[in-house]
Amino acid sequence: MLRFYKGSILFTLVCLALAVAYGWMQTGTASGTMSLVWIVFVLSILEISLSFDNAVVNAAVLEDMDEVWQKRFLTWGMVIAVFGMRIVFPLAIVAIAAGLGPIEALNLSLKDPKRYEEIVSSAHVGIAGFGGAFLAMVGLSFFFDGEKEVHWIKWVEEKLAVVSNIKAAEIALLLLSIYGISLILPPEEALTFVVAGVLGLVTFIAVEALGTILEMREEAQKAAGVVVRSGLGGFLYLNVLDASFSFDGVIGAFALSNNMVIIALGLSIGAMFVRSMTIMLVQKGTLSEYRYLEHGAFWAIIALGAIMLLSARYHIPETVTGLIGAALIGLSLWWSIRHKRKYPDAELDAAVRAD
Numbered sequence: 001m002l003r004f005y006k007g008s009i010l011f012t013l014v015c016l017a018l019a020v021a022y023g024w025m026q027t028g029t030a031s032g033t034m035s036l037v038w039i040v041f042v043l044s045i046l047e048i049s050l051s052f053d054n055a056v057v058n059a060a061v062l063e064d065m066d067e068v069w070q071k072r073f074l075t076w077g078m079v080i081a082v083f084g085m086r087i088v089f090p091l092a093i094v095a096i097a098a099g100l101g102p103i104e105a106l107n108l109s110l111k112d113p114k115r116y117e118e119i120v121s122s123a124h125v126g127i128a129g130f131g132g133a134f135l136a137m138v139g140l141s142f143f144f145d146g147e148k149e150v151h152w153i154k155w156v157e158e159k160l161a162v163v164s165n166i167k168a169a170e171i172a173l174l175l176l177s178i179y180g181i182s183l184i185l186p187p188e189e190a191l192t193f194v195v196a197g198v199l200g201l202v203t204f205i206a207v208e209a210l211g212t213i214l215e216m217r218e219e220a221q222k223a224a225g226v227v228v229r230s231g232l233g234g235f236l237y238l239n240v241l242d243a244s245f246s247f248d249g250v251i252g253a254f255a256l257s258n259n260m261v262i263i264a265l266g267l268s269i270g271a272m273f274v275r276s277m278t279i280m281l282v283q284k285g286t287l288s289e290y291r292y293l294e295h296g297a298f299w300a301i302i303a304l305g306a307i308m309l310l311s312a313r314y315h316i317p318e319t320v321t322g323l324i325g326a327a328l329i330g331l332s333l334w335w336s337i338r339h340k341r342k343y344p345d346a347e348l349d350a351a352v353r354a355d
Helices: 006-027 030-050 052-062 067-098 102-111 113-122 124-143 154-163 169-182 187-223 232-255 260-283 293-310 318-342 345-354
Strands: none
Touching: 006 030, 006 260, 030 260, 052 067, 052 232, 052 260, 052 293, 052 318, 067 102, 067 113, 067 232, 067 260, 102 113, 102 260, 113 124, 124 154, 124 169, 124 187, 124 232, 124 293, 169 187, 169 293, 187 232, 232 260, 293 318
């Protein structure tokens, strides 16, 4: 187990050392330094607690990718996740919202963190609409699948599988939800929320379409006898998905600190542990061993998407979000263990058919 987390533990020690150095430069006192280090630690725990479902879904997609693209996601993808989403993304929000250049936005984050936080927070409605819509579609598309044979919460999942025969039913459900939430927003925020939600939906469809086109191309090449080892569609899908998961962590981090350096260090530690969890799940074949774990993760994604959409109007503590996700995954894991005990490996095929 420890071998999967060696890199993350080393990365954590480096980040904490940087936090100590930065804290001493900023405060010049041991108590002030330890206070900043503590915030980094808490932020990392927050990010990990919000990302259990992210790791499970990443692993589910990575299992269908070849080894080359798995490694590319776990290396290049982490650069995007750590550097892009935890550092560049908040700066980009400030630059666009305030009409600043990249260097000016960076200077603002370092010299006037309070104003920086205000600008990022002011963009929350748009972020909630986009990220919530994308995540909701990821979760709904898993359950709105008429070919899905294994069901965890049967009385719900079986009905969703049947309803999936109605084309675009999940899209209609999401659009109605976005419209309903927009009605309880102030007029000046409602349009922003709806536009962002529609863009999140369009982004999901575009990524799915690109993946389908690439798969069709690969199938044609295979039929012609060409050896194909590509996972570009899955790679792009996972990076957009990871970015959507990051929205709530980045915004929620401002509840603890408005210092960009501290936020980046804390959330980056959490992102590295998500990478380690993903590698462990893929290499140990945990998803195939615990057959309801994936279901719990996708229910957690739907819950997170709903919470993000509602957060445009209501403040929902990140602790609640993390607990809901952890509870759903914990229950699905327990149900999987229970099923495994009831149906040993020798009876697995018969159990799947009978379930």
